[in-house]
Amino acid sequence: MKRRLSRRMMLRGLGVSMALPWMESTSVWGEQPKATGGAKSADGSAAPLRFAVLFAGNGFHRTEWWAKGAGKEMELGGVLSPLTDYRERLLFLQGLYNEEALKGNIHSSQTGNLLSGAPLASGGEIRSGASVDQVLAQRYGNGTKVPSLVLACEKSNPSVHKNYSMLYSSHISWSSPTTPTPLELYPSLAFDRLFKEGSHRSDASVLDAVLSDASDLRRQISESDRRKLDEYLNSVREVERRIENAGRRGELQGWKPTLTEPNIPRPNDGVPQDVGEHMRLMCDLLVLGFQTDATRICTLKLNNDHSSLRFPNLGIDYMIHHLLSHQDSADWLTVNQFFVKQLAYIAAKLDAVQEGERTALDNSVIMFCSSMLSGSTHDATQLPVIVLGGAGGKLETGRVLDYRDQPNRKMCSLYLSLMDKFGVSLDSFGDSTERLANV
Known part of the structure; x- marks a missing residue:
């Protein structure tokens, strides 16, 4: 049986692939399949990387969103003052934009493609593009119990605004061009999704995951190769048993979640x-998901664009968030700082989790952003973007990067650069085919 079985170089299952030994039934293995960009889980000594997006709708105070300098000497505008302790751990990115976000109306068409750079359908139709968090979830996060955790603090709005669906204003995470990723608004249900009893994908047997593919292969190979395949699979099963027993005895070494x-x-x-609560x-759920390795990808939408949230906890209950954003007042600055304090809180909690020589913050990439720079002007020609965390030592932080006069200032170029840190290397994403310089 001299068949080309190049696709069988790997046995494949749900989120799992396993290399095969050489077999006489194949004259040549053929070319290696092109990498899908999926990053390996952490080896025995290294903690995994995590990716999070925090979104705050309606932009920020027009004159108080800024940073200058570097490292310990970096100066931060009033909006970002809660991050003073993390100046050396952040990137302030100025001048980035989404070209497609400038082609429709305000709010909806500025938000629905924030993480994808995709053109949006108008007239109440729903069509955007898969977002960067979901691409990472499919290619990197699928070894965890929850490949992607999408949280929200304000419910979705199904109405239409200026000929565009308000679902665009309510969702930044998209599983496909026509499918906004479902939001989890209830903390209790998000908790259950992370921790309710059930099988954990990464706890499943690799061999069990590929048995269907192995059975298919057995029908196509010679008798001697079947014996070789059976011997190979039996050896894999024996290794799995030894690892399982060693884990029960506490003998395994290397990275383990700090919380089980x-x-x-x-x-x-x-x-x-x-x-506020x-x-x-x-x-807390975002941090807990990362700390227990229940998920490595999380999107937290603090509010909608065109938001109706009020803030009695801040003593600011006379106007909804959207209308408040139209005036660059002291109260608007207070609300902005309240949002940034959520980012600072996450940073502090992750930084307190030691993972070898690094902390969980060092092993994370957290992007904080909005769909417009200023709510008073609805300006989306440049977007407010901060990246916090070290990507496992792959990201040089403590810098202000200004792209306003650069030939490439696409948000999707930033996403290509960030996905590279996770081993997900794509030729293109959204409207970009090149990485962002200096990231």
Whole structure:
């Protein structure tokens, strides 16, 4: 049986692939299949990388979103003042934009493609593009129990605004061009998704995952190769048993999650009435998901663009978020700082988790952004973007990068650069085919 079985160089299962030995039934293995960009899970000594996006709708105070200098000497505008302790751990990116976001209306068409750079359908139709968090979830995060955790602190708005669906204003994460990723608004249900009893994908046997592919292969190879394949699979099973037994005896070395179960109680059912409590619970769940390795990809939408949230917890209850964003007032700055404090809180909690020589913050990439620079002008010609964390030592932080006069200032170029840190290397994403310089 001299067949070309190049696709059988690897046995494949759900989120799993396993290399095969040489077999006489194949005259040549053929070319190696092109890498899908999927990054390997951490080896025995290295913690995995995590990716998070925090979104705040309606932009920020027009004169208080800025940074200058570098490292310990970096100066931050009023909006970013809660991040003073993390100046050396962040990148302030100025001048990036999405070209497609300038072609429609305000709010909806500025938000629906924030993480994809895709053109949006108008007239109430729903069509965007797969977002960067979901691409990473499919190619990097699928070894965890929850490949992608998508959290929200304000419910989705299904209405239409200026000929564009408000679902665009309500969703930054998209699983496909026509499918916004479902939002988890209830902290208790997000907690259950992370920790409710059930099989953990990464705990499943590799061999069990590829048995269907192996059975298919057995029908195509010679008798001697079948014996060789059976011997090979038996050896893999024996290794799995030894690893499982060693784990029970506590003999395994290398990286392990610092928590194996939640260290906070299950949140109460329903949506917290206090917006501060709601946001803080969602931040805790993001950190807990990373710390237990239940997920490595999380998107947290603090509010919608065109948001209706009010802030009685701040003593600012006379106007909804959207209308407040139209005036660069002291109250608007206070609300902005409240949002940035959520990022600072996450950073502090991750930085307190030691993972070898690094912390969980060092092993993360957290992007904080909005769909416009200023709510008072609806300006999306440049977007407010911060990246916090070290990507496992792959990201040089403590810098201000200004792209306003650069030939390439596409948000999707940033996404290509960030995905590279996770071993997900694509030729193109959204409207970009090149990486962002200096990231």
